[in-house]
Amino acid sequence: xxxxxxxxxxxxxxxxxxxxxxxxxxxxxxxxxxxxxxxxxxxxxxxxxxxxxxxxxxxxxxxxxxxxxxxxxxxxxxxxxxxxxxxxxxxxxxxxxxxxxxxxxxxxxxxxxxxxxxxxxxxxxxxxxxxxxxxxxxxxxxxxxxxxxxxxxxxxxxxxxxxxxxxxxxxxxxxxxxxxxxxxxxxxxx
Amino acid sequence: xxxxxxxxxxxxxxxxxxxxxxxxxxxxxxxxxxxxxxxxxxxxxxxxxxxxxxxxxxxxxxxxxxxxxxxxxxxxxxxxxxxxxxxxxxxxxxxxxxxxxxxxxxxxxxxxxxxxxxxxxxxxxxxxxxxxxxxxxxxxxxxxxxxxxxxxxxxxxxxxxx
Numbered sequence: 001x002x003x004x005x006x007x008x009x010x011x012x013x014x015x016x017x018x019x020x021x022x023x024x025x026x027x028x029x030x031x032x033x034x035x036x037x038x039x040x041x042x043x044x045x046x047x048x049x050x051x052x053x054x055x056x057x058x059x060x061x062x063x064x065x066x067x068x069x070x071x072x073x074x075x076x077x078x079x080x081x082x083x084x085x086x087x088x089x090x091x092x093x094x095x096x097x098x099x100x101x102x103x104x105x106x107x108x109x110x111x112x113x114x115x116x117x118x119x120x121x122x123x124x125x126x127x128x129x130x131x132x133x134x135x136x137x138x139x140x141x142x143x144x145x146x147x148x149x150x151x152x153x154x155x156x157x158x159x160x161x162x163x164x165x166x167x168x169x170x171x172x173x174x175x176x177x178x179x180x181x182x183x184x185x186x187x188x189x190x
Numbered sequence: 191x192x193x194x195x196x197x198x199x200x201x202x203x204x205x206x207x208x209x210x211x212x213x214x215x216x217x218x219x220x221x222x223x224x225x226x227x228x229x230x231x232x233x234x235x236x237x238x239x240x241x242x243x244x245x246x247x248x249x250x251x252x253x254x255x256x257x258x259x260x261x262x263x264x265x266x267x268x269x270x271x272x273x274x275x276x277x278x279x280x281x282x283x284x285x286x287x288x289x290x291x292x293x294x295x296x297x298x299x300x301x302x303x304x305x306x307x308x309x310x311x312x313x314x315x316x317x318x319x320x321x322x323x324x325x326x327x328x329x330x331x332x333x334x335x336x337x338x339x340x341x342x343x344x345x346x347x348x349x350x351x352x
Contacts, residue, residue, distance in 0.1 A: 005209030006216060012206050020271045022237050026278060029230060033223035058202055065270055088199045096274045096289070118277025118285055121223035125215050132206050133213075138197040148196075 007129060009035040013056055016041045017048040017074060018063040018094070027061060027094075030121045034128070045069035049077055052085050059131065061115075064095035064106070071095070072109045079110040079146050087145070088138060090131045094119065098178035103187055110146025112136070114188055116181050123181055130185075150189075227279065234279035238320050241268050245313045252306050259299040265309060266295040272316065283328045286336060287315050294343040305346035312339055 014036050018024045024041045031039055040055050042048035044066060052060075060078070064071035071093055079087050093106045096117040106114050113127040136147040179187070207213055245268055248261045269291040276284025291312040294305075301309070315335055319328070328335060 003209055005207060005211040005213040007207055007213055009206055012203065020275075022234070022275060023271070023278075025233075026227065026230060026275070029226045030223050033226040034219055058206075065267075090203065094274075096270060096292075117274035118279075118282075119274075120278070121227055122215070122220055125220055125223065128206075129213070129215060132203045135199065135201040135203070138199050140195040140197060141193055 007132060009128065010037050012036060012058040013038040013040070015039075015048060015051060015055060015057040015060045017043075017045065017060065017066075017071070019043050019066040020063070023063065023094075027119070027124070030119075030124050033121065034125055045071075045074040045077065048074060049081075049084075052078070052089075057086060057089050059128070060089055060091045062091060062093055064093060064097065064102075072105060075106070075109040075111055090147075092124075092127050092131070098180075098184060100179055100187070103179060103184050107149055107188055108144065108146075110144075112147050112188075114184050116178070116184060134189075231279045234275060234281070235320060235323075237275070238272065238281075238284065238316070241272055242313060242317055242320070244268050245309075245316075249306070249310055249313060252301075252309070262295060262298060262301065266292060266298075269295070269312070280325050281319065282326060283319050283324050283332050284316055286327065286332070287312055287319065287339065290336060290339050290343065294346065301346060302349045304342070304349045308339070308342040308346040311342055315339065 009031075014031055016024050016027050016031075016039060018027065018041075021043065024043070028039055028041065040051055040057070042051050046069065048060075048062070062071045062074055066074075069077070075091055075093070078084050078089065078091065081087075090112045091110070092113040092115055093111040094115050094117055095102065095106070098114075098116045103114050112131055115123055115127050138146060139148050245265055248265050248268075251258070251261050269288045273285050273288035273292055276282065276288060291309065294308060294312075295301075298305075324332070326332075
């Protein structure tokens with residue numbers, strides 16, 4: 001008799017970094033309901049980096065828009081700082097900005113997953129499942145250190161409709177429209 | 191030596207899955223997590239009121255002529271928070287209106303008279319949405335509201351450009 005496989009998140013450590021305490025509360029509540037017991041939170045990048053020195057995070061959830069260091073700065077710090085205690089830790093980036101160029105910037109900083117705000121319990125659960133199911137090797141080049149991005153050429157991302165490609169080409173570097181969570185997943189997927 | 195180094199990383203999250211076969215999201219766990227979010231909706235209503243009060247205070251300073259980049263930065267920051275939180279708690283219309291406001295204010299360090307009124311219109315719209323407990327996208331009324339806000343912000347952008 002085969003036993004159905006399932007996710008058990010009660011034995012993983014999660015660090016939540018967001019400068020907004022309401023968002024931290026929301027993410028923590030979802031994580032608790034998903035079974036995560038060991039959660040630490042931080043309100044700025046410096047505090048979070050310090051926390052990592054004695055808390056072995058299995059996953060980090062980080063907001064993009066923060067000051068003085070933003071989420072991208074923090075990801076780069078975790079991935080490349082000489083004193084980083086855990087450069088390989090999976091990182092989920094949260095952001096209300098989902099334009100193509102921003103998702104690519106997050107990917108190039110070394111995030112594993114990108115979750116669009118507003119968030120939902122299902123979307124967060126799915127990002128955890130994706131990290132668990134799709135472990136990636138790390139790549140080190142002169143210009144990049146992080147999870148295998150699979151896509152060196154930033155042309156039309158697989159899974160994104162041709163219409164979207166046209167829009168992206170027209171507005172490259174400009175005010176392009178936000179991508180849906182499905183389009184983001186396609187961009188970051190293997 | 192190759193310029194590209196591939197590093198096999200230990201799969202530390204293997205411990206988060208029981209079994210080797212395909213797994214699916216547990217519907218009971220998901221339901222519990224969704225219920226946790228619903229239980230916080232009333233909290234969001236309170237947080238939104240605080241955020242709207244903060245926006246009103248910044249507006250008073252802007253209208254007094256003491257406009258500062260710091261005030262605009264604060265309005266942007268609060269609106270960005272509301273954009274992210276609104277839809278997360280079922281208030282999709284808050285996300286749309288706050289998103290319209292952040293789109294207008296992003297990278298802006300100064301605005302004119304019409305710009306201030308555009309900000310005020312966004313704040314008033316969000317107050318009305320919360321007061322009427324609008325949970326969906328507002329239907330036709332919502333579309334008309336967004337169109338009007340868009341018209342105002344375009345006018346404000348033209349004001350500065352002119």
